[in-house]
Structure formats: structure tokens, C-alpha cells
């Protein structure tokens with residue numbers, strides 16, 4: 001097969017591992033920087049060009065699109081879909097997963113366990129909003145944030161009010177969430193490929209920190225997940241329509257709660273914590289599913 005990896009940096013661990021795993025299985029791989037692609041959006045012959053080359057003959061595309069280039073990146077991915085190339089993650093699903101509020105709404109509609117979460121727009125609503133989600137301690141999150149940046153723990157109602165007002169004053173979109181204290185600064189990352197959790201790890205925040213992101217100094221270890229955790233993670237990925245996803249769960253007194261679903265999960269932490277060849281599993285999944293024109297949306301939506 002000829003596989004395109006949409007990544008801005010071929011030296012990144014995850015990109016390198018995908019190249020390695022695909023090459024090992026006899027596939028041809030091309031790493032494409034989406035920002036350097038230009039496209040011809042014509043109805044008879046849609047095309048994508050990169051460094052003077054017409055990108056044709058691809059069987060599958062693996063998007064590894066960073067949050068800061070979501071918009072243009074998904075346009076390029078959509079163009080591959082229009083051309084009939086199989087995407088391991090569809091553009092529509094990718095866009096959904098990048099919006100925390102939208103993702104939570106879709107998950108709640110299907111009855112997936114979630115932390116109590118509120119969203120508001122006008123500063124006049126702040127006190128009532130805090131009451132609505134059960135009062136402090138609360139977690140306030142920037143909707144567009146990643147890697148733990150823009151996630152704040154407010155331990156009192158007063159602090160929550162100030163943080164919410166400050167974010168709103170900056171015209172940032174936020175959500176306000178029940179703080180799951182019993183999770184103890186840890187979360188569970190489940191790597192879902194197709195309809196299976198193929199690897200899982202527990203991430204623990206360092207002393208004095210509640211955010212377990214590896215970028216914030218969290219440490220990863222192997223974890224055995226329960227059948228409920230497994231089915232929750234698989235359902236969450238399915239509801240968002242993601243063929244590959246990193247589903248983050250918090251262990252709460254009322255069972256696993258989905259905190260977020262990541263559509264470009266990093267492979268380094270999970271491969272070293274679990275000892276699994278996740279890149280190889282992703283390529284195997286593509287081998288089993290890639291067919292010309294096999295995308296739920298064909299670039300729609």
C-alpha cells in the first residue's frame with residue numbers, strides 16, 4: 001500500500017514509529033506537511049500538490065494534525081477523502097474531537113459517564129453556573145487547550161468565580177467541571193484502535209499537581225483496566241467516529257468518567273509504558289480496513 005502520514009515533523013517519535021511499522025510491512029510511506037500542501041478543488045479532478053508533486057495513488061492516509069493547524073489540516077484530510085483515499089481517522093471525527101464541548105455533548109447524549117460539566121457565555125451567569133456544577137472545588141478549562149495548559153483547579157467558589165471571570169474577560173471559551181478528587185491526580189489513557197483498547201497506561205501527576213499530562217511532568221505506568229473501563233473507552237471512540245483515539249478516563253466513585261478523547265494520541269508514552277507495538281497495530285488496522293472510497297463522509301460535513 002501507499003500510505004500518507006500527515007505530519008509536520010518526520011522526526012517526531014509517533015511519526016517515526018508509524019513510518020517504521022509501515023515500512024516493515026512492505027508499504028510505501030510519505031510524510032506530508034499539510035501546511036505546504038496546495039489543492040485544486042475542482043469537481044472533475046480534485047487534487048493535492050506538495051513540493052511540486054501531484055499526490056496520487058494513495059491507499060490510506062494517517063492524520064497526525066497538531067491542534068494549531070486543525071483547520072487547514074482537516075481541509076487537506078478532507079481533500080484526500082474527496083479523492084477516495086481511506087482515512088484511518090475521518091475529518092469530521094477529527095474536528096469533533098478538537099472541540100471539548102462538542103465531544104462532551106455527543107458523549108452525554110449516548111449516556112457515557114462524564115464529570116458534571118457546565119458551559120456559559122455571559123459573566124452574569126457565573127455564580128449560578130458554579131452552583132449548577134455543584135460548587136468548589138472545580139476545574140475550569142479553556143475549550144481549545146491541550147497538554148494541560150489552560151486547565152485550572154479552583155479550590156473555593158470565590159477562586160472559581162475570579163478564574164471564570166478572567167477567562168471570560170479574555171473572550172476565551174471555557175467549561176467548568178466537577179473536580180474528581182478521588183482520582184488522586186491520576187488518569188487512565190486507553191489507546192483505542194478500531195473496536196479494541198490495544199494498550200492502556202496510568203498517568204500520575206507529580207506531587208502538588210493535579211494534572212497528569214506527561215508534558216506537565218506526569219509519569220506513566222502500565223495499568224490493568226476493568227471491563228467497564230474498556231467498554232467505556234471503546235464506546236467513546238465509536239461515538240465520536242474515531243478509528244484511532246486516546247480516551248482519557250478518570251476513576252471516580254461512580255465508575256469511569258470520560259475526560260477527553262484525543263484524535264492524535266502520542267505513541268511514545270503508551271508504547272513504553274505498555275510495551276505494545278501500537279504503531280504496528282495501527283498499520284494492521286489500516287491493512288484490514290483500507291478500501292478506495294471507504295470513508296463515512298467522503299469529505300462531507
Ligand code: ADP
Nearest residue numbers: 139145146147148149177178179180210211212
Ligand atoms: P488537556 O486537553 O489540556 O490535556 P484535560 O481535560 O485532559 O486537558 O486536563 C488535563 C489534566 O487535568 C487531566 O489529565 C487530569 O489529570 C486533570 N483533570 C482534568 N479535569 C479533571 C477533573 N474534572 N477532575 C480531576 N482532574 C482533572
Ligand code: MG
Nearest residue numbers: 147148248260
Ligand atoms: Mg488531556
